[in-house]
Amino acid sequence: MTSSKIIAGNWKMNGTATFLKECLSYWQSLSLVHNLVICPPFTLLTEANKSIHSSKVSLGAQDCHQKLTGAFTGNISADHVKETGCSYVIIGHSERRQYHGENNDLIKAKAETAISSGLKPVICVGENLGEREQGVTLEILQTQIEACLPNSSRDFLVAYEPVWAIGTGKAASLKDIEEVHGFLRKLVGSGIPLLYGGSVTAENCKEIISLSDVDGVLVGGASLKKQDFGRMLCGQ
Ligand code: PEP
Numbered sequence: 001m002t003s004s005k006i007i008a009g010n011w012k013m014n015g016t017a018t019f020l021k022e023c024l025s026y027w028q029s030l031s032l033v034h035n036l037v038i039c040p041p042f043t044l045l046t047e048a049n050k051s052i053h054s055s056k057v058s059l060g061a062q063d064c065h066q067k068l069t070g071a072f073t074g075n076i077s078a079d080h081v082k083e084t085g086c087s088y089v090i091i092g093h094s095e096r097r098q099y100h101g102e103n104n105d106l107i108k109a110k111a112e113t114a115i116s117s118g119l120k121p122v123i124c125v126g127e128n129l130g131e132r133e134q135g136v137t138l139e140i141l142q143t144q145i146e147a148c149l150p151n152s153s154r155d156f157l158v159a160y161e162p163v164w165a166i167g168t169g170k171a172a173s174l175k176d177i178e179e180v181h182g183f184l185r186k187l188v189g190s191g192i193p194l195l196y197g198g199s200v201t202a203e204n205c206k207e208i209i210s211l212s213d214v215d216g217v218l219v220g221g222a223s224l225k226k227q228d229f230g231r232m233l234c235g236q
Helices: 017-028 042-050 078-083 094-100 104-116 129-134 137-148 174-188 205-209 226-233
Strands: 006-010 035-039 057-061 088-091 120-125 157-160 194-197 216-219
Touching: 006 088, 006 194, 006 226, 017 035, 017 042, 017 057, 017 226, 035 088, 042 057, 078 104, 088 104, 104 120, 104 137, 120 137, 129 137, 137 174, 157 174, 174 194, 174 205, 205 216, 216 226
Parallel strands: 006 035, 006 216, 035 057, 057 088, 088 120, 120 157, 157 194, 194 216
Antiparallel strands: none
């Protein structure tokens, strides 16, 4: 029997309320093998929560601020996220690092705040193409892990997302994923779920998710394909 893993869907700045409702209804009609964490845009969270009726489906946000309240126009706090019904929040996604200048210190602060609000942060780490080509992947990951992980609790997840694999259609090889996840497992110890992200599709999900030390996947583009994502959730 296939063991139950975590499949998180990061919709980024995509999707509509109608499509999300349709997807949730479809996915929850299936015999889900894996646990879904759906992470749509902020504005869809409250409505999405009303459509969740399976114990195998949870809600996540894509970011939160490092402070709980204050004069931060346009930002959303971890308490706001929690209030929508979310259990998870993605922190430090490479697109936040790249387009919003987020660094390891900020990511750690956000993770600590998320935990204080009762959310489980999914903390993203990953090397860029230059670092992979220079052969310094493990050093980069060690630096990110040491700098980003919260001290206050072990109630978080880590997502290994090589930047060069995100949205490119070029997933890391099974060998590379196994090597990195083995390394991360030694760094973080047992009990912390380790997700892989980067061009996971209905074609490669099953193999990736069955690797040792891979507790799940973080999926971008393919999570917007209702039927393909449904197959992944059913372990097909
Ligand atoms: C992501 O956004 O976290 C991601 C992994 O995207 P994609 O699956 O499209 O590569």
